[in-house]
Amino acid sequence: MIDFSTDQLDALAEVFNIGAGRAASSLSEIVDSDVKLSVPRVEFFKSSEINASALNLTSDRIGAVRQHFSGSIEAEVMLLFTEERALNIVREMMGSDASIEELAEYEQEAMCELGNIILNACISAIADILGVTLDTTLPIYSVDSTELILSQIVSDAGQPVMLVLHINMTIEKHDSQGNLAFILSSTSLKELIVHIDRHIQGM
């Protein structure tokens, strides 16, 4: 579909790895627990190929926080996680004395804020490494069946090539896992590669 050199793929994985590392560091501060990262793997899919198994999602229902980043590169970035674990993280953010009513009242905003922090940490690292400035929309949180959320993502994005960064962030204390995924249009992917090439040349 898209041909990349080994150097380009290595540089892409490294840039995303640093981004995910910063995201994990932020998450670790929120939950006050170690967050383990899997070795990141970058894969490209056509829209028609996107499904739960392609993204290694095993749960029937997932939560998704999405944000659109624009500037030199346009990207739809999302954090996907298993729904039932999410409330544990909200509780951690609010303090252990938070009541069930408070958790329910603030779940929507808390998950937006959690995604906002994690996605921005990741994207900010990438922007800094590549020497670009990216603007961001406000986060949107939805929770639904995995297939419905994925079909919405694909249809909203139009005709994209989907760059998926497979990275599992495991919170040791909660046995929770999340995935980061990036959708870039083919034009933005080319832009990203231009910046990656500059980054490689500058190394």
Next chain:
Amino acid sequence: MDAIPKTIFIVDDSSFSRKIIHKHIAEKRPDWIISEISSGDEAIELVNSETPDYITMDINMPGVLGTDAAEKILAKHPAIRIVVFSANIQESMRSRAVEIGARFVAKPVTEKSILQAISYFSDGK
């Protein structure tokens, strides 16, 4: 005679974020008078009638960006100490905060980040 209590605006579109910041500040500085404000535009209006000592300012909010709001506020009220408290931790955002005379503190809101903000409010450091 008791000192006049300090006043602080928490400016953030997320009620959740405001609640967490409020809780941490109230724990550390129970004598401070805290107001929650949900937009930069509202903060720009309100500082003219109820000028606070300190402000925590989110960046990405509906309406005016927090950094732009902080710039406008500091132009009229240079004595206010503003901490730009944001998840958007790009170098360009940090630089922008410094340029306008504010302090940048990265979210998430934790005891550590709140102490950074309070240190700046209290000592300018």
